[in-house]
Amino acid sequence: MKARILIVDDDHVFRITTEALLRDDGYDVVAVADGQQAVAALESSQFDLMILDLRMPGTNGLGVLEALRRWGNDVPILMISGFGTIADAVQALHTGADDFLTKPVDPSVLSDRVAQLLQRRPKSLGAEAEPSGLIGRSAALQTVREAIQLVAPSEATVLITGETGTGKELVARAIHNFSARARGPFIAVNCAALAESLLESELFGHVRGAFTGAVRDHAGLFQAAHGGTILLDEIGDISPAMQHRLLRVVQERELLPVGGTTAVKVDVRILATTNRDLRAEVARGRFREDLYYRLKVFQIELPPLRERSHDVPLIVKHWLDTRAAGVGCSPFAMRLLQAYAWPGNVRELLAVLESTAIRAAGTSIQAQHLPPEIRQASGSAHREPNAAARTQADAAEIRDALEQANGVRARAAELLGVGRTTLWRRMKELGIDA
Numbered sequence: 001m002k003a004r005i006l007i008v009d010d011d012h013v014f015r016i017t018t019e020a021l022l023r024d025d026g027y028d029v030v031a032v033a034d035g036q037q038a039v040a041a042l043e044s045s046q047f048d049l050m051i052l053d054l055r056m057p058g059t060n061g062l063g064v065l066e067a068l069r070r071w072g073n074d075v076p077i078l079m080i081s082g083f084g085t086i087a088d089a090v091q092a093l094h095t096g097a098d099d100f101l102t103k104p105v106d107p108s109v110l111s112d113r114v115a116q117l118l119q120r121r122p123k124s125l126g127a128e129a130e131p132s133g134l135i136g137r138s139a140a141l142q143t144v145r146e147a148i149q150l151v152a153p154s155e156a157t158v159l160i161t162g163e164t165g166t167g168k169e170l171v172a173r174a175i176h177n178f179s180a181r182a183r184g185p186f187i188a189v190n191c192a193a194l195a196e197s198l199l200e201s202e203l204f205g206h207v208r209g210a211f212t213g214a215v216r217d218h219a220g221l222f223q224a225a226h227g228g229t230i231l232l233d234e235i236g237d238i239s240p241a242m243q244h245r246l247l248r249v250v251q252e253r254e255l256l257p258v259g260g261t262t263a264v265k266v267d268v269r270i271l272a273t274t275n276r277d278l279r280a281e282v283a284r285g286r287f288r289e290d291l292y293y294r295l296k297v298f299q300i301e302l303p304p305l306r307e308r309s310h311d312v313p314l315i316v317k318h319w320l321d322t323r324a325a326g327v328g329c330s331p332f333a334m335r336l337l338q339a340y341a342w343p344g345n346v347r348e349l350l351a352v353l354e355s356t357a358i359r360a361a362g363t364s365i366q367a368q369h370l371p372p373e374i375r376q377a378s379g380s381a382h383r384e385p386n387a388a389a390r391t392q393a394d395a396a397e398i399r400d401a402l403e404q405a406n407g408v409r410a411r412a413a414e415l416l417g418v419g420r421t422t423l424w425r426r427m428k429e430l431g432i433d434a
Helices: 012-024 035-044 061-070 086-095 107-129 139-151 168-177 196-204 240-252 278-283 289-295 305-323 331-339 345-360 387-404 409-416 420-430
Strands: 004-008 028-032 049-053 077-081 099-102 158-161 186-190 229-233 269-274 298-301
Touching: 004 012, 004 035, 012 028, 012 107, 028 035, 035 049, 035 061, 049 061, 049 107, 061 077, 061 086, 077 107, 099 107, 139 168, 139 298, 139 305, 158 168, 168 186, 168 229, 168 269, 186 196, 196 240, 240 289, 278 289, 305 331, 305 345, 331 387, 387 409, 387 420, 409 420
Parallel strands: 004 028, 004 049, 049 077, 077 099, 158 269, 158 298, 186 229, 229 269
Antiparallel strands: none
């Protein structure tokens, strides 16, 4: 199947010559002259690549790029400019462009860049959705992916740190899946959820008669993970005594079952996660320094969601596509989701999506469907860098609400989560009739 490419450029000569060039290269090409036509084309059809002019009348290329990334459209974008500077390129790439070229563009260079971007696209999509399970295009998340790819083939012990809900177990599973142990078991143990006596028996096993109720020998989870990987989740919560027992296993891959006298060798890779600052815990005497350094052979730090807010639309789109087919998210609701600080990180966002998708009842998630604490973030949600993009997004949001409300302004205002007077004033400012 031919790759589909959308060209957006107000330069008529560049548009038709580039269209002809790419058609000769075997692509299916659509060419439009401005940002508004580009948005309409993207709403009505799927494209594998977009060539976007930086400076155009009306909404410029950067405004289109910002709006697309904010709304969760992840089409690869090659930005073109006839007035290109280093600052322009940096801004475009930071906003979400995948590549940047200045005019005049050598046809062979353009063909090569297009081919490279299309070749990279499947890998990019895989990185955003699977197999790591980490969704996003941010530089911080890309650093995590690169760290996973780097350490997975080794046998190194890995310490995965980050706030609750950032996806530490996903990283651990990805390390296992990309390793030579992928065919072996992956055992995850929540160290914070088990009492110390139970955790000891579960991890190391016990022999018959070790305690009341131990009527037979029991192999622990380290033995169950033989040939594979064991994840010690929230290891910062274990007691000093358990830390001492773990040290020998981490160091020697050898354990002593509870009540036993004979050491058992295990072939297992050890991964650990924590939401605590273990270095600070060591300084306070709450965590063994020797165990800390044994665990921290290689460390991966996961960023909180508030530090990668541009990934929110991608996470929302991926969840809706896979878990709530037919449910969309309005641009205004998406801006509210991006503005919220997400103290519970991705886990909290997914819980909110599940509840709001139910409230949306098979239509589009609107501001009124979101929890009050997220709607209250609306002030920061409107601090957008490009006025034209903001105006375009607001107009689209209002028209969408009016259409759903059959033109009834009171109902449209309710859908938008604003007062009727506010809606009327904004419609007048945007020149919208109903």
